[in-house]
Amino acid sequence: MVKQISATEAAAMIKPGSRVAIGGFLAAGAPESIIDALVERKVDKLHMIVIASDWENRGVGKLVVNHLVKSAQVSHLGTNKAIQAQMNAGEIDIELVPQGTLMERVRAFGAGLGGVLTPTGLGTVVEEGKQIIHCNGKDYILEPAIESDFAIVRAHKADKLGNLTFSKTSRNSNPIMAMAGKITIVEVDEIVEIGEIDPEAVTCPGVFVDYLVLSKEV
Amino acid sequence: MANDKRAMIGARIAKELKDGDYVNLGIGLPTEAVNHIPAGVHVVFQSENGMLGAGPNPEEGKEDKDLVNAGGGYITALPGASYFDSATSFAIIRGGHIDITVLGALQVDQEGNLANWMIPGKMVPGMGGAMDLVTGAKKVIVAMEHVDKNGNSKILKKCSLPLTAKAKVSLIITDMAVIEVKKEGLTLLEIAEGLSVEEVVKATEAELTVPCVVNRF
Numbered sequence: 348m349v350k351q352i353s354a355t356e357a358a359a360m361i362k363p364g365s366r367v368a369i370g371g372f373l374a375a376g377a378p379e380s381i382i383d384a385l386v387e388r389k390v391d392k393l394h395m396i397v398i399a400s401d402w403e404n405r406g407v408g409k410l411v412v413n414h415l416v417k418s419a420q421v422s423h424l425g426t427n428k429a430i431q432a433q434m435n436a437g438e439i440d441i442e443l444v445p446q447g448t449l450m451e452r453v454r455a456f457g458a459g460l461g462g463v464l465t466p467t468g469l470g471t472v473v474e475e476g477k478q479i480i481h482c483n484g485k486d487y488i489l490e491p492a493i494e495s496d497f498a499i500v501r502a503h504k505a506d507k508l509g510n511l512t513f514s515k516t517s518r519n520s521n522p523i524m525a526m527a528g529k530i531t532i533v534e535v536d537e538i539v540e541i542g543e544i545d546p547e548a549v550t551c552p553g554v555f556v557d558y559l560v561l562s563k564e565v
Numbered sequence: 566m567a568n569d570k571r572a573m574i575g576a577r578i579a580k581e582l583k584d585g586d587y588v589n590l591g592i593g594l595p596t597e598a599v600n601h602i603p604a605g606v607h608v609v610f611q612s613e614n615g616m617l618g619a620g621p622n623p624e625e626g627k628e629d630k631d632l633v634n635a636g637g638g639y640i641t642a643l644p645g646a647s648y649f650d651s652a653t654s655f656a657i658i659r660g661g662h663i664d665i666t667v668l669g670a671l672q673v674d675q676e677g678n679l680a681n682w683m684i685p686g687k688m689v690p691g692m693g694g695a696m697d698l699v700t701g702a703k704k705v706i707v708a709m710e711h712v713d714k715n716g717n718s719k720i721l722k723k724c725s726l727p728l729t730a731k732a733k734v735s736l737i738i739t740d741m742a743v744i745e746v747k748k749e750g751l752t753l754l755e756i757a758e759g760l761s762v763e764e765v766v767k768a769t770e771a772e773l774t775v776p777c778v779v780n781r782f
Contacts, residue, residue: 372614372651373637375630398651399693425690426637434689443689446613447655447697454652467659467700470678470731473692514631515642519615520651550650 349509351559357532358384360558361393361497364417368396368453368493368524370500373426374406376517378501378534380563382406386413395419396453396495398446398520400427414438420493422446445473448490450523455492457526457555462491498528501562502551505535506542509556510549522551532558566594566710570740573757574708576601577738577782578667581706582608586664587657589613589698592636595667595708609645611663613694615654618646635694658694659701666702668695670709672724675771677734677746679707680726692729699730711739711768718770720744720751741765743782750774755782 352360358381361367371377385393386409395416400423401408410416411430418440424430433439444452451463464487468474478489500521502511511533513521525531533556575597582588582598586608590596599621602608612619612634619634620641628639649657657663672680679699682692699705712718720737737744742765743755752774756765758781766773 372635373633375614375633375637399691421691423691423693425693431689443691445692445696446651446694447659450652450655465659467697469700471696471728473696513648515629515648516612516614516616516633517631518648518650522650523652
């Protein structure tokens, strides 16, 4: 059984300096209630693993604006001026990672793999300092798995075993991030009894989930 | 860019889309193509945040916060649409299952190299999904203005900005010309109405092969 906790309790569990993989894509499918609780408790020095830095007032952008992020692995910053300013001022360390590569590196950690081989980034700055592996007649960049202490994700519905369903394009990185947290906390719209979700509809099995938080957005 | 130029580029991109194609259009200019797809041609649009079968913007009042495109804008789902996670979305992209991707560019060069994700010291938005798209799509089309706002050619002998991918572009569509990219270099296929071949060549830093017949578009 997974345990239901409040957003505040979730934020209390996450210590300053933690590596957090957070679901969402430009704040669609972002765990807003848990993000707000992290802001409220001023949990800082976070290493953030996210697709995008979202907007200043939505999604993980709120963590950036409140100076809670010391470093990030992220594919896109274009919608958030604050993170670009902090990067230029040397306040935040950014590793830009192609989005598909980021997803596979996170998934690799969750799947017990050491890394992945990808052609994305060959001949660009992305390959600098990395090992090139010749395999099946082609070149690939060896990209190491990305480890996280906590995955903080957003789903639509959960049962009490943590089986999850998602809503439309709010699924995005959430099931991948959920696989890769040493501890995975999921913010949901609704928690139902075991057996109420059709097994065919389960997009992320509860084995990946540790804690559930009811969203304040509902 | 003026609306008529945007429409012209959109219409020309649309000509490249064949019935049954799976297509990913970059945010901005490439999405103009949606308005020009000929009757009888059915293509499936991918949105890299996790959807195939992306449809037009919803009517006012029918927006759904869980149904957005890769730019965060509200969209709709057409019959036959599917949703999936980001790893699956990039398996589709990187794995060669997208027939055509159309992206904007800061620079393209005569070796088919593309630069569209950063200007060091000025603008660092990140590559997002662009590197995967350019690496994996079967055909990469660049749609952009021929020259930058200072009048300098964006089609160069060699890109000076950090690359998005090496030797992946196969067609360049601008407000002035349609240019094919091959291993041997660039060929001028078409020029816009009202322009001469000389004007296009002059506005292009890269070397252009000009065939006997250059059509209008």
